[in-house]
Amino acid sequence: MPDSKPILHNRLCDELGIEYPIFLAGMGGRNNPTPPELVAAVCEAGGMGVLGVAALDAEEIRYRIREVRRLTNRPFGVDTLMPVRLTEAAPTRSGVRHQIQKNHPDHWQFMEEFTARQGLEAHPVENEIVADNSFMRLQLDAILDEKVPLFVAALGDPGFIEERAHAQGMKLMGIAGNVRNARRQVDAGTDLVIAGGNEAGGHIGPIASFPLIPQLVDAIAPVPVVAAGGIADGRGVAAALALGAQAVWVGTAFLVADECGIPESQKQEIIDSQSTDFVVSRAWTGKPTRSFNNPMTRAWAESDLEPLEAPVQKILVEDFQQAAIDTAREELWFNPAGQVGGMLTRRRPAAEIFEDMVTGAIDVLKELQSNVRIG
Ligand SMILES: Cc1cc2nc3c(=O)[nH]c(=O)nc-3n(C[C@H](O)[C@H](O)[C@H](O)COP(=O)(O)O)c2cc1C
Helix, strand or coil, rough: CCCCCCCCCCCHHHCCCCCCCECCCCCCCCCCCCCHHHHHHHHHCCEEEEEEECCCCCHHHHHHHHHHHHHHHCEEEEEEECCCCCCCCCHHHHHHHHHHHHHHHHHHHHHHHHHHCCCCCCCCCCCCCCCCHHHHHHHHHHHHHHHCEEEEEEECCCHHHHHHHHHCCEEEEEEEHHHHHHHHHHHCCCEEEECCCCCCEECCCCCHHHHHHHHHHHHHHHCEEEEEECCHHHHHHHHHHHHHCCCCEEEEHCCCCCCCCCCEEEEHHCCCCHHHHHHEEECCCCEEEEECCCHHHHHHHHHCCCCCCCHHHHHHHHHHHHHHHCCCCCHHHHCCCCCCHHHCCECHHHHHHHHHHHHHHHHHHHHHHHHHCCC
C-alpha cells in the first residue's frame, strides 16, 4: 500500500481488532482453498483471515491453527459445519457405499455408468471418514481447545457451542440466506451474521445479495451483517457497505491468489471463465452448490435423479472424483466458485487483491461524494 496507509475502518473493525472490514471467506474442501498461508496473508494485509476446515480431521485442524499463529499474530477465524440433522448414515465410508447400493441402486448405477463414460474406473477413497455429527464434534473440540478468536458456522447455527465459546471470549458468526435463518442465528447467540447471496461460490441460498443484505440488516439490527456473494473488488465492497452491511466476506476472488491451495488448473479455469459458467447443482454434496459447469454437473442435470441427503451424496460422487484426481483429469474436478469468477483475469498475491479492494472502495466512496449532487 502507499506510504500513508489508506483508511477504511468502522466500529466492527474495532470490535474484531482488524484494520479493514474485509474477511477472507473460510473455504473448506479437498482442493485446499484456504491454507494457513492465505489466511495469514489476509490477516497481515489488515483483514480477517478465516481458515476453512470442513474437510479436515481434528488433528489437522490443530496443526493448521498453529501454522496460522506461526505466520501472524493478528486475529483470525476458523469455519466449519455444525452438527445438524443429517440423514441416517452408516458410520463408515464402506458402510455408506453398501447403503447406497442397496437403497439407491439408480444412483449407484448412474455413477458407475458416468465414470465408465469418462473412460475411468472408480478409485475408492481410502479413508473411512464420514462427515457425520461425531466427526464434527471432534472438530469443534479442537477449535475450542485452540481458543481461536472467531468461529464461523458454515451450516447450521453455533448455538451448540455458544456458552463454551463466549466464556472463552470467542466471537461467533453464522451464515444465512434468508431472514428466518438470520433470526435463528441471532436467537442462538451469534454475534455476526453473514448474508449469503445466491451469486456466491460453494453452498448457496436462493436470494441474491442486493435484495438479501438490506432485508437482513433490517431484520436483525443491531447485530452486524457481513455481505457474502458477488464481491470481488472495491466497487462490491462499497456497494455492500451502502446496503447496510458492516463488512464483506470474500471467497472466489481469493481463489486466484498465489497463496490459495487449489490446483493451478482450477485457478486457470476460473480466470478463463465467464459468469454464466458457474452453475448451481446438488450433484456434489446434496445441497445447492455453485461451481464451474463441467461434465459431471451436466450429466447430473440430465439424469433427473433426486440428490441423496448429506452426507451420503458426497460419498456417492467422491470415488469418481478420486479417480479424476488420480488420473489428472482436471476438467472433471469439482471446482466450486461464484459468479465473480467472470471478473477475475489473473493470479496475484493475496495482499495485492486485498489492497485493491480497499483502495477501490475508498475511491468509489469519494467519487460518489463528488459525482452525485445531493441536497
Ligand atoms: C471453493 C469454495 C469452498 C467453500 N467452502 C465453504 C466452507 O467450507 N464453509 C463456508 O462457510 N463457506 C464455504 N464457501 C462459501 C464461502 O464461504 C463464501 O460464502 C462465498 O465464497 C462468498 O461468495 P463469493 O464466492 O462470491 O465471494 C465456499 C466457497 C468456495 C468458492
